[in-house]
Amino acid sequence: MAAAGRFLKKIFMFYYDGFRTLSSWGRQAWLIIIIKLFIMFAILRIFFFHDFLRTKFSSDSERSDYVIEQLTGNK
Numbered sequence: 001m002a003a004a005g006r007f008l009k010k011i012f013m014f015y016y017d018g019f020r021t022l023s024s025w026g027r028q029a030w031l032i033i034i035i036k037l038f039i040m041f042a043i044l045r046i047f048f049f050h051d052f053l054r055t056k057f058s059s060d061s062e063r064s065d066y067v068i069e070q071l072t073g074n075k
Contacts, residue, residue, distance in 0.1 A: 022030070053063045068074075 019030075053066065057063045057066060
């Protein structure tokens with residue numbers, strides 16, 4: 001288990017050092033990427049992707065049956 005902890009720490013330090021030594025344009029590029037991801041996943045989801053399953057079905061079992069039916073094509 002200790003080896004896994006050291007391995008994860010090495011991975012973390014690799015990325016930490018990489019982001020710490022980025023040039024100014026690299027930081028600006030990452031900032032733009034993070035802002036775009038936030039807009040795509042947080043804001044657009046609210047306005048365009050409604051909770052279809054919750055509005056069409058009243059129970060979890062009905063929702064799961066519908067999803068399985070759609071994935072497998074069995075009716």
